[in-house]
Amino acid sequence: MLYFFFAIAAIPFIYYLIAIYSTLRYFHQPAAPPDTGFTPPVSNLKPIRGLDPEAYENLESFCRQDYPEYEIVFCVDREDENVIAAIERLKANFPEREIRVLYGSGRSASNDKVAKLARLASEARYETLVISDSDVRVGPDYLRRVTAPLRDPKIGAVTCFYAPAGIRTFADRLQSVGMTSDFYAGVLVAWQLDGIKFALGTTIATTRAHLAGFGGYAAIENQPADDLLVGRLIAEQGYEVVLLPYVIETVPDYQSMRALFYKRLRWLVVMRHMRPAGHLGLLLTQGLPWSLAAVAVHPTPAVALAFLGTYACLRAAMTLTMADGMRQPRGWRDLALIPVWDAAAFGIWLTSFMRRSIRWRGADYYIREGKLVPAAVEQASGRT
Numbered sequence: 001m002l003y004f005f006f007a008i009a010a011i012p013f014i015y016y017l018i019a020i021y022s023t024l025r026y027f028h029q030p031a032a033p034p035d036t037g038f039t040p041p042v043s044n045l046k047p048i049r050g051l052d053p054e055a056y057e058n059l060e061s062f063c064r065q066d067y068p069e070y071e072i073v074f075c076v077d078r079e080d081e082n083v084i085a086a087i088e089r090l091k092a093n094f095p096e097r098e099i100r101v102l103y104g105s106g107r108s109a110s111n112d113k114v115a116k117l118a119r120l121a122s123e124a125r126y127e128t129l130v131i132s133d134s135d136v137r138v139g140p141d142y143l144r145r146v147t148a149p150l151r152d153p154k155i156g157a158v159t160c161f162y163a164p165a166g167i168r169t170f171a172d173r174l175q176s177v178g179m180t181s182d183f184y185a186g187v188l189v190a191w192q193l194d195g196i197k198f199a200l201g202t203t204i205a206t207t208r209a210h211l212a213g214f215g216g217y218a219a220i221e222n223q224p225a226d227d228l229l230v231g232r233l234i235a236e237q238g239y240e241v242v243l244l245p246y247v248i249e250t251v252p253d254y255q256s257m258r259a260l261f262y263k264r265l266r267w268l269v270v271m272r273h274m275r276p277a278g279h280l281g282l283l284l285t286q287g288l289p290w291s292l293a294a295v296a297v298h299p300t301p302a303v304a305l306a307f308l309g310t311y312a313c314l315r316a317a318m319t320l321t322m323a324d325g326m327r328q329p330r331g332w333r334d335l336a337l338i339p340v341w342d343a344a345a346f347g348i349w350l351t352s353f354m355r356r357s358i359r360w361r362g363a364d365y366y367i368r369e370g371k372l373v374p375a376a377v378e379q380a381s382g383r384t
Contacts, residue, residue, distance in 0.1 A: 002298060009294040009307065012287035016314035019185040020321055022192035027245060027325030038151040042070040042143055043124035045131045047116035051082045052135040054165075054251045056089065059134070063094040067143040071098040071125055075116035078103045109221035110365065110372035117226070118217035121208065129211070131204045137165050137249040146205040149242045156239025157231055158205040159196070160246045163328055171254035174344070177337045178264075180328060181319040182345060186285070187243070188322075196241040199231030202250060206234065213237045222371045224270045224358070247326050261348060262359055268352035273367040282349055287311045288342040315342070 044062055052058065062072055076083045084101070091099050102123060105115035121129060128147060132138075149155045161184065167173050190196065204227060211217065214233035220226055231241045254260045272279040291307035315338050323329075357364045357375055364375035 005297060006294060006303075009290040010310075011284045012290055013310055013314055015189070015285045016287060016318055018192065019189050019318050020314070022188040023185065023318070023321045023325055026188050026191060029245070038148055039068050039144065040128045040147065040150070041126040042067065042128045042130055042147060043120075043126040044070055044072045044143070045075075045117060045120040045124060045129055046072065046134060047075045047113045047120060048083050048134045049077065049080065049112060049116075051086060052251060053253045054137075055083075055134060056086050058137045058251060059086065059090055060093070061137045061139070062132075062142075063090060063097045063099075064140055065138075065143045066140040070143060071100060073100045073102065073120055073124055075102045075105060075120050107218070107221060110374060111221055111223060111226065114217050114221040114223070114226045118221055121211055121217055124208070127208050129206055129208065131206075133202050133250070135250045135253070136162070136202050137251060139248075142248065145244060145246050146203055149244070150205060150207065154240050155242055156206060156210045156234040156237065157199055157241045158203075158244060159199040159227075159231065159241065160203050160244040160248060161326055162200065162202040162248050162250045163326060164252045165249035166251065168252070169254055169256075171257050171260040172252040173334065174257075174337060174341055175252060175254055175260055177319075177334045178341045178345065180322050180326070180334075181315065181338050181341065184322050184326075185318050191243060195235075196243045197232050197235040198228040199234075199241060200243075201227030203248060204230055206230070210234050210237070210239060224360075224365075224367065224372050225274060228274070245325070247328075261344075264345070264348050265352060265355060266358040266360060268349060269355050269358050270367065272352055273370065279352070286342070286346050286349070287315065288339055289346050312339075315339075 046059075046062075059072075074083075074087055076087070078084075087099070087101055091097075102116075102119055105112065105119050107115040107118060109115035109118075117131065128150065130143060130146060146158050146160060149158050163179075164172060164176050167176060187196075187200075190198075211230070211234075214237065217226070220229050220233075223229060235241050254263075268279065288311060291311045294307045295304045316335050319335065319338060320332070357366050359365075365372045366375055367373070
């Protein structure tokens with residue numbers, strides 16, 4: 001029985017080895033030659049609500065694209081004066097750029113961002129669409145890189161990695177460690193085992209036709225995790241979703257550990273509803289609690305060395321391999337934070353089973369049959 005428990009406790013080590021192999025294989029793929037001849041006109045869609053840190057600098061980077069023809073289309077709320085002022089400043093500083101602003105989604109939906117995207121996609125001028133968050137900062141080659149794979153008719157969507165543009169707080173640093181050592185490892189294990197069947201919200205490049213194939217954003221405007229859904233629904237049409245080995249930047253805004261906790265918890269609660277088996281299966285990727293449990297069950301130096309030593313070595317190897325592939329310089333400096341992240345992530349995972357609602361942009365929502373229901377609406381109807 002003891003050896004059976006040890007075998008189960010060692011399962012996360014197998015996952016870590018698969019993650020290391022997947023990362024090495026992914027980043028050592030032959031680089032595709034640049035396709036300078038494929039530059040379809042692009043509509044860059046940006047739904048915005050509130051100003052992120054360094055928002056103007058982020059938006060400015062989209063005006064400096066080395067790309068022949070593109071527009072930037074914003075959808076904002078009329079009362080969001082700071083956002084509107086930033087866009088007006090952008091127009092004044094880049095008069096050569098085609099910048100349009102739509103006010104309000106014109107729709108009634110639980111997911112305001114997706115409702116805005118529904119309007120943006122319907123009023124975009126061009127067939128090729130690039131959707132990106134407002135906290136994203138990109139280089140001049142961004143549009144060329146993310147649209148290039150769409151030349152292949154088998155490709156339905158393109159997404160890419162992202163890394164922090166700067167670290168301001170301890171929460172920012174811990175989040176960065178979690179993304180590099182944990183989240184992206186899971187993404188590449190999925191790529192290795194089943195291919196990419198989702199997208200990352202920081203960038204999605206696709207076309208009107210591919211969105212129309214599942215009913216467009218209007219079909220998912222009351223659901224959470226729109227980025228995951230868009231990738232999945234395009235893949236279900238028989239198209240490939242490409243994850244580029246190309247890293248863009250995001251400006252983190254975690255002012256406290258509480259903010260980081262709630263964002264991670266929201267994501268895990270959504271995953272529990274959307275992919276319950278996969279969410280439960282995360283238990284078998286948690287090397288730290290299993291290693292500590294093994295030591296607690298049989299507290300000998302040999303067991304401690306075997307489990308905790310193997311855990312430390314494999315987690316460090318995972319993190320450094322990913323950091324090297326993404327050309328991130330912080331790998332070595334943040335190794336000591338990996339157990340801190342793993343302990344926090346395990347605690348948040350446990351908490352996700354007890355959480356009935358999610359907090360998003362200052363409001364609470366329930367998830368009912370895959371849809372977002374504002375808590376205020378449900379409480380008013382007598383359901384809790």
